Amino acid sequence: MTTTIPSTMTGVYLPGTSSTERREVPVPTPGPGQVLVHVGASGICGSDIGYIYRGYKTHKGVDGPAYRGVVSGHEPSGRIVAAGEGVRRFGVGDRVIVYHIAGCGLCDNCRRGFYISCSSEARAAYGWQRDGGNASYVLAEERTCVPLPDELSYVDGALIACGFGTAYEGLRRIRVSGEGDLLVVGLGPVGLAAGMLGRGMGARRVVGLEPSTGRRSWAEGLGVFDATFHPEELSAAMDLTGGRGYGFTIDASGTAPGRSSALDGAAEWGHVSLVGEGGELVTEVSDTLLHKQLTLHASWVTSLPAMTELAENLVSWGLRPEAIVSDRFALEDSDAAFALAAGASDGKVVFVADGDV
Incomplete structure (x- = not known):
């Protein structure tokens, strides 16, 4: 050539x-x-x-x-x-x-x-x-x-290079699977990636929290979210799980309120992934963390092997x-x-x- x-x-x-x-x-x-x-x-x-x-x-x-x-x-x-x-x-x-x-x-x-x-x-x-x-x-x-992979475009590749890689690593850390529902907090590009990948990894239900009406609308149009809510509607999102909460949650907002929503929305024995940059984590410890027996994971981008794995998985998942x-x-x-x-x-x-x- x-x-x-x-x-x-x-x-x-x-x-x-x-x-x-x-x-x-x-x-x-x-x-x-x-x-x-x-x-x-x-x-x-x-x-x-x-x-x-x-x-x-x-x-x-x-x-x-x-x-x-x-x-x-x-x-x-x-x-x-x-x-x-x-x-x-x-x-x-x-x-x-x-x-x-x-x-x-x-x-x-x-x-x-x-x-x-x-x-x-x-x-x-x-x-x-x-x-x-x-x-x-x-x-x-x-x-x-x-x-x-030949099945993916250069635009696909550019998104894998950072945002999708970041979301994938965050979801890998909490081992998202069909054993629970996934709550995605913050529906910017990384949050959108998390929703799409959560669907590919088999989460039973994928739900998003996002304050922007435009971003919620865009997310709903992707066909991977079962529902999206304003963060003030967390209780409505919890109702979808019968009040139990989400087995897997991931914060892509990078904000203190967003991280609090990811913790509050998690079910007992749930797994919480933090991937959003900046801000602070502010939480009450006993009822929010200890009594719910939560596991928190912090993740920064991903590894070379996982990025290669992600590209291959996207092809097999048809995403x-x-x-x-x-x-x-x-x-x-x-x-x-x-x-x-x-x-x-x-x-x-x-x-x-x-x-x-």
């Missing part, structure tokens, strides 16, 4: 002023162990909005900007068009998802596949400390590539992540894309390449 690779491309940068900048930059050449990926789709993540787009001064307790003025975007998916020396597992023409952290590969967390928790100073996130996917091409370490995408943009429309993702989008916002992706 021969592809003509241009010498320059447009990359989207985030100056931290709730705006974007498009710059013409060189197309990189892969070095040893690296591949050049022609980006088919790249998602906009909620973590990009606060910490980079809006220019918040701290990220996960680290003072100063974590973003180092690179091409933005940590959710790329595409096709390999060039490979450097020593690349062995992947090759030109392969369709891949790019796991969004390049870890050292040697520390304990990396050896477990959790590059997200790499403890080395060499750790670098695409779109944060190294150039990311909001461009025509992204230079990736071969070790961060995950196979994208397409792109169903949660409400808006698609070209890179030239980066201002509008980020503004929508930071405001009133009902579902996921993605950049897509020209052609069928």
Whole structure:
């Protein structure tokens, strides 16, 4: 497969002023162990909005900007068009998802596949400390590539790269199955992913809590939620279980009230997963936790093996992540894309390449 690779491309940068900048930059050449990926789709993540787009001064307790003025975007998916020396597992023409952290590969967390928790100073996130996917091409370490099945689109792959991976790991931790109902708190992109995956994993009933009318409507249109409610209607959601509560709950809201709803909505002996970033966990302990015998799990993204497993499972379950995408943009429309993702989008916002992706 021969592809003509241009010498320059447009990359989207985030100056931290709730705006974007498009710059013409060189197309990189892969070095040893690296591949050049022609980006088919790249998602906009909620973590990009606060910490980079809006220019918040701290990220996960680290003072100063974590973003180092690179091409933005940590959710790329595409096709390999060039490979450097020593690349062995992947090759030109392969369709891949790019796991969004390049870890050292040697520390304990990396050896477990959790590059997200790499403890080395060499750790670098695409779109944060190294150039990311909001461009025509992204230079990736071969070790961060995950196979994208032919049955899935590049948009599917972009969503797996972060949001669906995050939701999947959170649900894996609490072992969602047909033995209980699932309550999803917060129906942004990660919550929508959790609802879809919960259905694939066999939850008896999937119910969502979300304050936004637009997002509740969008979620109901996906056909994976049995019902959605405003958080103030938690009692009505509990009625669907005969008052027993939900065997599995997951908070994707990242808010103190949302986390409280996930705890309050859990049944006795229930399992609660926390995946939403930021905020606080505020709870009464005895009646809410101890007397209900709850198990709490905290989860940060997912591992490389689990992301590979997720892509394969989506095919077997007949599920397409792109169903949660409400808006698609070209890179030239980066201002509008980020503004929508930071405001009133009902579902996921993605950049897509020209052609069928």
